[in-house]
Amino acid sequence: MSLVLFTVLVIAGSAAAGLLGALTGLGGGIVIIPMLTILFGVNIRYAIGASLVAVIATSSGAAAAFVREGYTNIRVGIFLEVATTLGALLGAAIAAYAPASALGILFGVVLLYTAYSSMGAHHEHLYTGPLDPWSKRLKLDSTYPGPEGPIPYSARRITLGFCLMLLAGVLSALLGIGSGVIKVLAMDRAMQLPFKVSTTTSNFMIGVTAAAGAGVYLHRGYIEPTIALPVMVGVLLGAGLGADLLTRAPTLALRRLFTVVVVVLALEMLYKGITGGL
Amino acid sequence: MNDQPEWSDDAVEKEIAHLLRAGVFTAALVTLIGGVLYLIQHGTEPLALGVFRGEPAELRSLPGIFHAAWTGGRRGLIQLGVVLLLATPVARVALMLVAFWRQRDRLFVAVSALVLMLLLYSLILGT
Numbered sequence: 532m533s534l535v536l537f538t539v540l541v542i543a544g545s546a547a548a549g550l551l552g553a554l555t556g557l558g559g560g561i562v563i564i565p566m567l568t569i570l571f572g573v574n575i576r577y578a579i580g581a582s583l584v585a586v587i588a589t590s591s592g593a594a595a596a597f598v599r600e601g602y603t604n605i606r607v608g609i610f611l612e613v614a615t616t617l618g619a620l621l622g623a624a625i626a627a628y629a630p631a632s633a634l635g636i637l638f639g640v641v642l643l644y645t646a647y648s649s650m651g652a653h654h655e656h657l658y659t660g661p662l663d664p665w666s667k668r669l670k671l672d673s674t675y676p677g678p679e680g681p682i683p684y685s686a687r688r689i690t691l692g693f694c695l696m697l698l699a700g701v702l703s704a705l706l707g708i709g710s711g712v713i714k715v716l717a718m719d720r721a722m723q724l725p726f727k728v729s730t731t732t733s734n735f736m737i738g739v740t741a742a743a744g745a746g747v748y749l750h751r752g753y754i755e756p757t758i759a760l761p762v763m764v765g766v767l768l769g770a771g772l773g774a775d776l777l778t779r780a781p782t783l784a785l786r787r788l789f790t791v792v793v794v795v796l797a798l799e800m801l802y803k804g805i806t807g808g809l
Numbered sequence: 810m811n812d813q814p815e816w817s818d819d820a821v822e823k824e825i826a827h828l829l830r831a832g833v834f835t836a837a838l839v840t841l842i843g844g845v846l847y848l849i850q851h852g853t854e855p856l857a858l859g860v861f862r863g864e865p866a867e868l869r870s871l872p873g874i875f876h877a878a879w880t881g882g883r884r885g886l887i888q889l890g891v892v893l894l895l896a897t898p899v900a901r902v903a904l905m906l907v908a909f910w911r912q913r914d915r916l917f918v919a920v921s922a923l924v925l926m927l928l929l930y931s932l933i934l935g936t
Contacts, residue, residue: 535852538844574861584891588833591897595829598822605822609905609921616927623931669916738829738898739928745895746931750870752863756887757856760844763894767837 532571534757541571541761542768549589549769554780555789556730557649558737559766560586560709561642565796568635568809573758575631575809579707580753583745585766586709590737592770601676602731607686607724610669611696611717612739615710618700619743626705627751635804638706642797645712646790663689675728684725692722704744709737821908825901832897836890843878843886850883871933892932899928 544566545559552559563585567578597603626634666672666686674681686692695717699710711733718729748754773780803809867873868888877885906921 532856533853534856535848537856538848538852571858573858576861577858584894587894587898588837591829591833591894591901595826595833598826598829603822605818605825605905606917609902609917609924612902612924613920613927616924616931620927620931670914739902739924742895742898743928743931746928746933747935749891749895749932750935752865752869754868754888754891755858755864756843756847756868756884756891758858759891760840760847760887763837763840763890764844767833 537571538757538761541567541758542765544570545585545762545765546769546772549585549766549771550773550776551769551785551789551792552589552766553593553770553773554777554782555649555786557645557786557789557793558586558709558711558734559589559769560707561645562792562796563762563766564638564707565642565800567758567762569796569799569803575634576753577755577758579626579634580745580748580755581758581762582707583704583741583748584754584759585762586703586707586741587738587745588763589766589770590709590734590741592767593774594735594738596774597731597734600731602725602727603735604671604673604724604728604732605735606669606673607671607718607722607728608732608735610671611693611714612736614693614696615700615703615714615736615740616743618697618702619704619740620700620747621697622701622704623744623747623751625701629705631809632804632807634706635800635809637702637804639797639799639801639804641702641706641708641712642793642800646793646797648712648716649786649790649793660687663687665689673728675725682725684728687723688721692717695721700740700743703737703740704747707744709741711737821905824904824908828901828904829897832893832900836894836897838890839893840887840890843883843888843890847883847887895932899925899932902928 548559548562563582564578567573671686674683699713703710714733715729718724867877874888878889902925909917
C-alpha cells in the first residue's frame with residue numbers, strides 16, 4: 532500500500548470513528564487501535580501512540596464546548612488528574628515490558644466492558660452512605676444547572692474515586708485510550724456525582740491523562756508522523772461533524788451499532804492476542 | 810486576559826475553552842501543512858509499519874523536533890504539530906494554576922502545580 536492510499540483510508544476510518552464517538556458519547560479512541568492493527572497491519576505500539584494523539588484531539592475539542600455549559604467541575608477535574616497523570620506515567624512504564632499479546636488481550640477485555648457499560652441504562656445512585664467531609668475541605672462541592680435553578684451536590688467516597696482514577700490513568704497509557712468509561716465509573720458510581728457532571732468532567736480530564744502517557748511515548752519513538760497525521764485529521768473532521776449532527780442523529784440506534792462494532796473488535800483483539808497475531 | 814483581581818470560575822472556564830480550541834486548531838494546521846508537503850514528496854512510497862522500529866532520535870526529543878521542523882524537515886513539521894497538541898492540555902493546567910493563584914486558593918495552586926510537574930516531566934524528559 533502506498534503512503535497516499537494509506538493516508539486517505541486512515542483519514543476516512545478515523546473520521547468514522549470520531550463521528551460515531553461524538554454521536555454516542557463513547558469517544559472514538561477505542562476503535563482507532565483495532566482499526567490500525569487489524570485492518571492496516573500497523574504494529575500495536577505505533578497504534579497506541581497514534582490513538583493517544585486522537586484522544587487528546589477529540590477530548591480537547593469537546594471539552595472546549597462542554598466546559599461553558601456549567602456541568603464540568605474543574606476542581607474535581609484537576610484534583611483527580613493527580614491520580615490519572617500518576618497512573619499514566621506508571622502505565623507507560625509497564626508498557627515497555629508488556630508483550631503485544633498481553634496488550635491485545637487486555638484491550639479486548641476493556642472493549643467488552645465498554646460495550647457492557649454502554650448497554651445498561653443509567654441507574655440511580657444506590658449508595659447512601661455519609662457525605663465525605665473532604666468534599667467540603669477540598670471545595671469539590673458545587674452546583675449544576677437544573678430546570679429551576681442550580682442544584683447543589685457533594686462528593687462521597689473520594690478515596691475510592693481517587694484509586695479508580697489511578698487505574699483509569701494506567702489503562703489510558705497502557706492501551707492508548709481515554710479511559711472515559713472508568714472515569715465516569717469513578718465519579719458517577721463511586722463518588723456519587725451527578726451523571727452529567729461525571730461525563731463532562733471525565734471528558735475534561737481525558738486530554739491531560741492522555742498527554743501524560745503520550746509524552747513518554749514520544750520520547751520512546753512510538754509516535755510515527757505518517758500515522759499521527761491521518762488519525763488526527765480524521766478524528767477532528769469526524770468529531771466536528773458529529774457535534775453538528777448531534778441534535779438530529781438517531782443516537783440510540785447509533786449507540787447500538789457502535790456497541791456491536793465494539794464487541795466484534797473486542798473478540799478480534801482477544802483472538803489475535805491469544806493466537807499471537809499482533 | 811482580563812485584569813480583575815479575582816477570577817471567577819466562570820471566567821476561567823471561558824478562558825479554558827478558548828485555549829483548548831486555539832491549541833487544537835494550531836496543532837491540526839501545522840500537522841496538515843507538514844503532512845501535505847510530505848505526501849507530495851513521498852506519497853508513492855510503500856509503507857512498512859508492521860514492525861516496530863521506533864522513531865529516529867531527532868523525532869523523539871523536543872529539541873530534535875524543533876530543529877527538524879525549523880530546518881524544513883517535513884516529518885519534523887508533522888511531529889511539531891503533535892507536540893503542539895500534547896502541549897495544549899499542559900497549557901490548560903498552567904492556566905488553571907494562574908487562575909487559582911489569582912483566587913488565592915493555595916490548596917488548588919499546589920494541586921495544579923503537582924499535575925503540571927508530572928505533565929512537564931512526561932513531555933520534556935519522558936523516560
